[in-house]
Amino acid sequence: MKILFKLFISLFVLLGLSAGLVIGGAYYWANSPLILSKPTIDIRIPQGVTPNRVAQIIQQSGVDMPPQAFVWLSRITGQDKLIKAGGYQVVQGESALGLLDRLARGDVTNRQVTFIEGWNLAQIRAALAAHPDIDVTLGDITEQPELAQKLGVDSNYLEGLVFPDTYVFPVGSTDQEILQNAIVAQQTILDQAWAERAPDLPLKTPQEALILASIIEKETGHGEERARIAGVFVNRLRVGMPLQTDPTVIYGMGDKYQGKIRKVDLQTDTPWNTYTRKGLPPTPIAAVSRASLEAALNPEDHKYFYFVSKGNGTSAFANNLAEHNRNVSTYILGKR
Numbered sequence: 346m347k348i349l350f351k352l353f354i355s356l357f358v359l360l361g362l363s364a365g366l367v368i369g370g371a372y373y374w375a376n377s378p379l380i381l382s383k384p385t386i387d388i389r390i391p392q393g394v395t396p397n398r399v400a401q402i403i404q405q406s407g408v409d410m411p412p413q414a415f416v417w418l419s420r421i422t423g424q425d426k427l428i429k430a431g432g433y434q435v436v437q438g439e440s441a442l443g444l445l446d447r448l449a450r451g452d453v454t455n456r457q458v459t460f461i462e463g464w465n466l467a468q469i470r471a472a473l474a475a476h477p478d479i480d481v482t483l484g485d486i487t488e489q490p491e492l493a494q495k496l497g498v499d500s501n502y503l504e505g506l507v508f509p510d511t512y513v514f515p516v517g518s519t520d521q522e523i524l525q526n527a528i529v530a531q532q533t534i535l536d537q538a539w540a541e542r543a544p545d546l547p548l549k550t551p552q553e554a555l556i557l558a559s560i561i562e563k564e565t566g567h568g569e570e571r572a573r574i575a576g577v578f579v580n581r582l583r584v585g586m587p588l589q590t591d592p593t594v595i596y597g598m599g600d601k602y603q604g605k606i607r608k609v610d611l612q613t614d615t616p617w618n619t620y621t622r623k624g625l626p627p628t629p630i631a632a633v634s635r636a637s638l639e640a641a642l643n644p645e646d647h648k649y650f651y652f653v654s655k656g657n658g659t660s661a662f663a664n665n666l667a668e669h670n671r672n673v674s675t676y677i678l679g680k681r
Contacts, residue, residue, distance in 0.1 A: 649664055
């Protein structure tokens with residue numbers, strides 16, 4: 346009987362030691378740095394996946410980790426049902442427990458993309474397509490009306506509706522999500538600026554203000570001149586004088602523009618040619634900054650109808666054609 350009792354005690358001790366070793370080993374693994382196939386590894390966790398699938402995604406992305414061990418860790422810590430979808434970056438030195446904690450908190454890895462003031466829609470879409478951390482879902486859509494419908498915009502165009510700014514987003518965000526955020530931002534700013542517009546402007550709708558602002562955006566080389574340039578176009582609109590602005594002609598030329606505008610281009614009619622047509626073109630021609638929008642809706646009050654670049658980013662303004670021609674002779678033709 347004593348022998349059986351001693352055997353029982355010995356077995357109990359061994360089992361306890363084994364359990365302790367297992368627990369100790371598990372604790373050591375959970376808190377030790379993960380082994381990565383490269384210095385940083387990006388992973389993307391989709392919506393609604395199980396802890397088993399999460400562990401597989403992490404392993405398949407290049408983290409040397411037994412999936413079942415990660416699943417076990419998520420369950421004993423009570424975090425198996427807390428894992429959030431999104432993009433994450435695993436870095437050297439991070440432990441399994443640390444990674445699991447970030448997944449449970451939704452501490453996603455953010456990236457950013459910048460849309461420059463004055464860019465057209467094609468340039469904005471190119472920036473989205475070139476970004477390695479953006480999931481391109483709209484690449485097959487080439488026509489603006491279809492793209493606008495896909496983005497939930499009640500318009501037959503998108504040009505000028507995307508606000509130029511730097512957008513921070515989680516890894517794995519789609520181009521659609523980022524564009525929708527930028528469109529909401531532009532609409533918010535447009536609504537604010539329209540509500541604070543000067544009285545008696547020759548602009549009937551916020552959309553017309555956006556079109557004029559896009560022209561100002563492309564014509565302004567010196568930020569402080571925005572309101573003055575806006576005043577020139579407003580003066581012309583009031584008297585029914587063609588705007589005669591080269592950027593609209595260039596936009597209407599599309600791919601035909603190769604860096605130089607010719608006299609024949611100014612004479613070739615398109616919906617955006619403000620030499621052959623009076624009034625505003627049918628759509629904006631570029632992404633519009635807040636400053637250009639505010640200038641369009643609060644232009645400088647003056648008598649100028651003309652301006653020409655001085656070649657240094659600023660412009661020379663004129664009240665009449667004779668004065669303008671002298672400015673052209675001075676700053677464009679080089680005659681003094």
